[in-house]
Amino acid sequence: MKKYLLLLILVLGISTLLAGCGTDTENGAENNQGTEESLVKIGMVTDVGGVNDNSFNQSAWEGLQLLDKDLKGEVKVDFAQSTSDAEYIPNLTQFVKAGWDLTWGIGFLMGDHVKTVAEQNPEAKLAIIDAVVDAPNVASVTFKEHEGSFLVGVVAGLMTKTDKIGFVGGMDIPVIARFDAGFTAGVKAANPDAKIIYNYTGAFDKPDLGKAAAATMYDQGVDIIFHAAGATGDGVFNEAKARKDAGQDVWVIGVDKDQSITFGDDITLTSMMKRVDQAVYRVSKELVDGEFKPGLIQLGLKENGVGLPAENPNIPADVLEKVNEFKQKIINGEIEVPSEK
Known part of the structure; x- marks a missing residue:
């Protein structure tokens, strides 16, 4: 009888321990989710040149990476690469529908696609490089x-x-x-x-x-x-x-x-x-600060938006x-x- 009683106490102790572990794990997941939800999420969609094009797509991504470095713990950044123009709208939409706070389209070729997604999702915020999109929820950055x-x-x-x-x-x-x-x-x-x-x-x-x-x-x-x-x-x-x-x-x-x-x-x-990285950083930082401004931003020599290397x-x-x-x-x-x- 004592053996059975001892066995019962042991089983109950293990069950309590496991239940405690389950509670900790669940709370941990909730905490992580809470942290995730508190981040300002900024996504970027490349044109067909891809993120490693040694040009404007790469420069845009470097701008977001720098923002992530400077505001560690406040933002989450990610990108989607497009291999054809048929992927522009799906890639933009995946960020918007997932509730990302700002979605960038990189390149002139994405202008019509950004406009379409912006009109279909008026509550979303979008931004584009090298094209002007006339929509109340889009920031358009062009350069001279x-x-x-x-x-x-x-x-x-x-x-x-x-x-x-x-x-x-x-x-x-x-x-x-x-x-x-x-x-x-x-x-x-x-x-x-x-x-x-x-x-x-x-x-x-x-x-x-x-x-x-x-x-x-x-x-x-x-x-x-x-x-x-x-x-x-x-x-x-x-x-x-x-x-x-x-x-x-x-x-x-x-x-x-x-x-x-x-x-x-x-x-x-x-x-x-062409300082695409600085432009992407600037507009994204304004979003983080609650100062996102839709409309046209044009950068030339006077604004130090273009020029020769140092x-x-x-x-x-x-x-x-x-x-x-x-x-x-x-x-x-x-x-x-x-x-x-």
Whole structure:
């Protein structure tokens, strides 16, 4: 009898212990869920270039990562990659329907899709880079790419040795047209005798097309190419590196980020910085602070939204001085850079 009594006490003790563990686990899950719910959640959808495009998608994600670092414990950030335009609306919708506080669409090509999702979900907050979406719940960030491109055009015009300069674009859309127009104006302002050869590849995610375009240009005597082609521009750098390794004096002007960090100073003459990371950080931080403002935000030289990198080891001091003169004239309104040709 004593054995049975002892066994019963032991079983009851274990049951109580297990019940206690179950309660702790359940409470822990609730606590984690509470923490999750208290976070400000910000999602981002890339265009077809992907998050590692060495260009504007990557820059946007870096802006959110920095926000996460600076506001640790206050925000949660994540992204969804799109491999085709058919995935834009589903990717945007998944963040919205999951109750994320802000959903970014990155790139001009997502404009109509962001508008559709915004209209279908008027209570949601969205933001977009490089397009203007006329909706009361969307913040639209655009850049005066033509102003920054004018400056790298001045660099190319003053530094070309062959008087032949190339421009490789992605798709022929308004944002790329601004790059083209500003670059052309800058080259001509610095070197009226220079010839510019243009190639629109039709894609932002095809490095092989960028490489082929660059090869054709370099074969024609071009010695400096400015690309505004997203990940397609990786191919321009690859071709330049092959030529450089073979002893040919050729250069690439990068775009969106300081692309010398990725491709090296030996082939990157400079870059036309488009500070997408800072814009994404700024708008997202405003959301966290309860100050989200739908509408248009436009960033140019005056707002430090575009321009050259802080360090330009390949550009002589006299050329940089000339670039800064043009920059100040643009800021002062003495020069109005065309946004289309």
